[in-house]
Amino acid sequence: MKVLTGIAAAAVALLIAPIFLIGLAAAAVDRPDIELPDGKGRGLKGVPAAFHPWFLKASQACEHPELSPALLAAQMNQESHFNTKRPFRSPAGAEGPAQFMPGTWATWGRDDDGNGRIDPYDIGDAVMAQGRMMCSLVGQAKRSGYRDDPRRLALAGYNAGWTRVEQFKGVPPSSWALLDKDDPTSGQTYNYVRLIMASLPQFQGPTGLNVSGSGIGPNALRRASSYIGTPYSWGGGTPAGPSRGYCDGTNGYLPNGECSASKTPGFDCSSLVQYAYWPDKQLPRTAEPQYRATAHNPVAKSELRPGDLLFWSNKSGYIYHVALYAGDGKVLHAPRTGRNVQVQDMATAMPAGDYHGATRPQA
Structure with a gap:
């Protein structure tokens, strides 16, 4: 008042x-x-x-x-x-x-x-x-x-x-x-x-990830970690932050059939990554183009650093998911409708057989 x-x-x-x-x-x-x-x-x-x-x-x-x-x-x-x-x-x-x-x-x-x-x-x-x-x-x-x-x-x-x-x-x-x-x-x-x-x-909840180091990757990880706990929203999220998404007939729905995305301010996997790197690196909006934009700089699993991008694809090779490497074998990502932005073990964040590879965006 x-x-x-x-x-x-x-x-x-x-x-x-x-x-x-x-x-x-x-x-x-x-x-x-x-x-x-x-x-x-x-x-x-x-x-x-x-x-x-x-x-x-x-x-x-x-x-x-x-x-x-x-x-x-x-x-x-x-x-x-x-x-x-x-x-x-x-x-x-x-x-x-x-x-x-x-x-x-x-x-x-x-x-x-x-x-x-x-x-x-x-x-x-x-x-x-x-x-x-x-x-x-x-x-x-x-x-x-x-x-x-x-x-x-x-x-x-x-x-x-x-x-x-x-x-x-x-x-x-x-x-x-x-x-x-x-x-x-x-x-x-x-x-x-x-x-x-x-x-x-x-x-007052606990603090987020303890991200050390400087540079485009760690800075992106810090930026994304500020939204741990934010709901997943299919089609939601922009370089300015969370926003409502939409349902397209297949995506954006809860298990009970309710369209969650259209009323939920949040991120999907690729908008979280886009937000994290903006404006240092202006990545495309979705996972497949994000992979193509960074594929010239691939990273082996043994060489991963905080902020590197990890991608998963289906059997046809189409990239359907992207996450940020958070260190210690973990990733920070927006998993799916009904879940929140979170840190998970890399091995279980998505089906292990779908892992496509990692890239390192450069300014």
Whole structure:
């Protein structure tokens, strides 16, 4: 909830919603315990699958390392329990999972998911707007010189407005904007910040691959590892990150016949590789052309290095799968619909008899 008015009475009224939302247990969304590291060396767990790639993307789009995916997830949980149902609106009029007031949404909202609308209920639009606003506030907090954690200051600014942070030269005290007049420590913004910071461990997963070395290969592997845990989406993924895919009559479906790709932001095997190497090496979009583009530099199994590309083909020789070598006999890849980007043993990642060979992209 964002409070940007300078009128104290209106501000107090608008501040009620986030704590009110904590009690909406029925609005909570199931959160699979999927662990998802980001490119800044921090992980994410316990969030709905549809939110995974967006928290990563919003974090990575911010130049301030303080804005981790886990911080955004903890804040979203506090705001709405990841609720995307319509109409989900606070008593003050804040909407969507990130609880934006209409005036604030007009500033920060964009069509980030590319569906042709700018909607506070759309997960991609909401998370990216949350990330942009929080990134700006973290920057203000770091420039302010106030002696407090920039994350705490940014959260206070998101909730009460930066003018309140300036007024108190920090997080508003527990006695400001009381939710319970009989409790002198029930200050809304104070407790909003306290609860989010206390819940961070709930959303912080382990870090990703420990990739050593420099150069185009290790850099590509690091970039791809930032999306471990992201869902597979047939036809999804671009050099800019995860996106929804499509079903073509054969691919993109779950075992029950449901088309997963069209509603799942993610990567397929070759788009993950394309993303990993972009822009250092602008590889083609699909596995077969990626092999042809790099086949002039083949690599034996005994000579594999992190970031090398491994290919599998069917009996006719058509390349149907590509993965990145992750070291120690393992690969990082997007396996198939219903699975997530993950690290697996090279010997079992795909049928051993289909292994076609490896190549080393060069800048």
